[in-house]
Amino acid sequence: MTEYSQLNGYNVPGYNLTVSGELEIRTEDLSGETSGTARVDKGVKPKKLNVSTNIRCEDAKQLRELIRVIEARGEHGEGKVYNITNREANAAGIKQVRVSDRFSWKPIAGLQAWAVTFTLREYLSVPEKAEKREKKPEPVAQKSEGAAIEPKKEATPVQTAEATQEPLTLLENILHKIDKALA
Template sequence: MRLNDFVLRGSEITVNGVLRIETESLGGNTSSTDRAKNGIKPKALTVSLVIAFNKSVDLSELLQQAESVDENGKLKVFDIVDDTAKAMNIRQVQFNEAFNVRQIPEKKAWRVNFTLSEYLSIPEKAEQRQKTQTTQQQSANGEAIAASDTEQQDGTETLTGFEKVLKFADDALAPDTEESAGAVA
């Protein structure tokens, strides 16, 4: 595995991929199996490897990569070269969640586990593109958007014919409390 120019060194390297599809049950307390899609989350790669005690420099260099930040203080984004990442269509990653180092005394080595999360996943890019298009449609050449048809400039509402009938019925059934208080006094 390679992250930018950094080559991951160690033995017993395993890379597992995860794709989380968030859903929510629509069945409530019933036995229904209907589910609502809440979105596809960025893919993640969990990496596990063994680094010998006498290669502690390799562990230190890997930790430096995990802790590295860009000029804005954000976690560094890495271009990844790995078979599992390629198969899952993951091109860029960031270190995410826990970075675990555990001693294996009988092997005189460390078991290292960490997670790399996809940076700017395909669903995330599509979502950003959609937001940009919506914003562009709403702001016609930087001019303010006119108030809706049902609102006047002074803040009072103009009602449609049907809304006027409903308001008349509402006022007849439950007059404003101010008017009622004046009538009682």
């Protein structure tokens, strides 16, 4: 069976096309310096598809066209969202993707062809959709029991800097005397 991949109906060109997937589940160690196994869940990140294909040098036009597809931008300048048709993507439940990270091509030693690789990241993953549907708790206004206290309108005496100066510690006292002696 020949592997194929389509992005919005565009057939990814080349031969030896392979698509592999990744799913990152982030956790953080809570054990500190102990040997405990406690971890906190930091969420399921969008799935990634790593795509590699080979394009013959005589088909340079296909490479240029693929680069244009990869460079395409959406309405607001972000990477374009593509509907994907691919066996691995379908098996993982991935329906839409964006180009992520990098796109590279390099000559294949001994062949008149380029090895092309790029990464597609899932757009609006199932965990992301579920997170958006969750209702955020409404902030609750804090209430205080009792009556408000009115400030007194008496004149407060002006304090000088010397009156508010805190007493020196023993060390500060010794250093102050040494400083005066040296001056």
